[in-house]
Amino acid sequence: DVKVTQSSRYLVKRTGEKVFLECVQDMDHENMFWYRQDPGLGLRLIYFSYDVKMKEKGDIPEGYSVSREKKERFSLILESASTNQTSMYLCASSLDRVSGNTIYFGEGSWLTVV
Amino acid sequence: GNSVTQMEGPVTLSEEAFLTINCTYTATGYPSLFWYVQYPGEGLQLLLKATKADDKGSNKGFEATYRKETTSFHLEKGSVQVSDSAVYFCALNVMNTGFQKLVFGTGTRLLVSP
Numbered sequence: 001d002v003k004v005t006q007s008s009r010y011l012v013k014r015t016g017e018k019v020f021l022e023c024v025q026d027m028d029h030e031n032m033f034w035y036r037q038d039p040g041l042g043l044r045l046i047y048f049s050y051d052v053k054m055k056e057k058g059d060i061p062e063g064y065s066v067s068r069e070k071k072e073r074f075s076l077i078l079e080s081a082s083t084n085q086t087s088m089y090l091c092a093s094s095l096d097r098v099s100g101n102t103i104y105f106g107e108g109s110w111l112t113v114v
Numbered sequence: 115g116n117s118v119t120q121m122e123g124p125v126t127l128s129e130e131a132f133l134t135i136n137c138t139y140t141a142t143g144y145p146s147l148f149w150y151v152q153y154p155g156e157g158l159q160l161l162l163k164a165t166k167a168d169d170k171g172s173n174k175g176f177e178a179t180y181r182k183e184t185t186s187f188h189l190e191k192g193s194v195q196v197s198d199s200a201v202y203f204c205a206l207n208v209m210n211t212g213f214q215k216l217v218f219g220t221g222t223r224l225l226v227s228p
Contacts, residue, residue: 042203042218042221043203043216045215048215050213090157090158092216094214097213100146100165100207101207102148102160104160105159107156107157108156
């Protein structure tokens with residue numbers, strides 16, 4: 001089975017702190033994604049990556065950056081956390097760029113910014 | 115643009131009742147369609163998918179048929195169980211400038227009582 005592992009399930013950070021959310025997948029997938037999930041808004045794509053050192057903006061990239069130095073690892077960075085970034089963050093991966101490929105999700109990271 | 119519209123929840127049913135969760139979409143091109151399920155405190159799991167018109171996806175007693183003429187992908191189950199209580203997300207997968215991208219609906223919460 002594909003496993004997407006998010007290193008932190010629950011985090012509490014202060015406004016202005018730099019926050020790293022780490023994600024690792026074990027199936028040699030090319031594509032990796034970061035979404036945030038908010039009540040009433042569903043899931044919204046922040047950034048995605050289709051190869052090492054490559055990244056593309058999603059629908060809501062403002063206030064976030066990403067890093068993909070190795071194929072299996074995709075990090076989401078909040079340079080200066082703000083309270084409106086309190087949310088659940090979901091990492092995902094998929095094999096390649098075929099439309100019908102399944103996207104696999106991690107269990108999520110709950111981030112609270114105080 | 116690309117979008118997914120789901121019926122608002124919560125949907126409240128008694129055990130063994132018939133379930134329908136409506137999903138309609140707007141997309142350019144020929145998307146693949148997915149239903150994901152999220153159990154409390156967990157990430158998203160793929161429930162079923164369909165990659166072309168008239169395909170039927172099925173899993174764990176759930177079914178959905180890709181209807182191009184009505185741009186719909188309604189989720190059905192003949193007899194729900196308490197363990198089916200979760201949030202269900204409809205999603206479409208488009209190739210956006212060559213990149214795979216999932217667009218989600220806002221989710222529908224299902225509550226099944228004994």
